[in-house]
Amino acid sequence: MQYLVSVIDDKENPGSTDRMPDIDEFNDRLIAEGYWVFAGGLAAPEASTVVDNRGEQSLVTDGPFVETKEYLAGAWVWECPDLDVALKLAAEASKVCDRKIEVRPFL
Numbered sequence: 001m002q003y004l005v006s007v008i009d010d011k012e013n014p015g016s017t018d019r020m021p022d023i024d025e026f027n028d029r030l031i032a033e034g035y036w037v038f039a040g041g042l043a044a045p046e047a048s049t050v051v052d053n054r055g056e057q058s059l060v061t062d063g064p065f066v067e068t069k070e071y072l073a074g075a076w077v078w079e080c081p082d083l084d085v086a087l088k089l090a091a092e093a094s095k096v097c098d099r100k101i102e103v104r105p106f107l
Contacts, residue, residue, distance in 0.1 A: 001105055002037060002079050003086045005093065008100040009073035015098035026096045030078065035089060041074035073099060 030036035045064035080086040
């Protein structure tokens with residue numbers, strides 16, 4: 001099963017910024033053990049653009065679709081045999097990147 005593993009940062013209490021060497025090492029292990037599908041960091045929420053074309057005209061607005069103190073800072077997609085494995089890896093990921101992690105299975 002594949003899982004979206006979201007990295008959640010906090011504007012008021014951000015995680016450490018010196019974690020890239022540890023994250024790279026963790027990613028190398030995910031790749032070696034066959035869990036890694038994709039990973040990527042995201043720009044700050046202020047760099048986002050929202051597009052809504054559900055009505056008569058397309059509406060394009062700058063900024064995030066919702067203003068919150070917590071935001072999506074990046075994500076992995078992992079292939080894991082079950083949720084228990086994904087949660088174990090998520091606990092390690094949280095420690096490695098010094099941020100909260102949300103694990104959500106794909107349908």
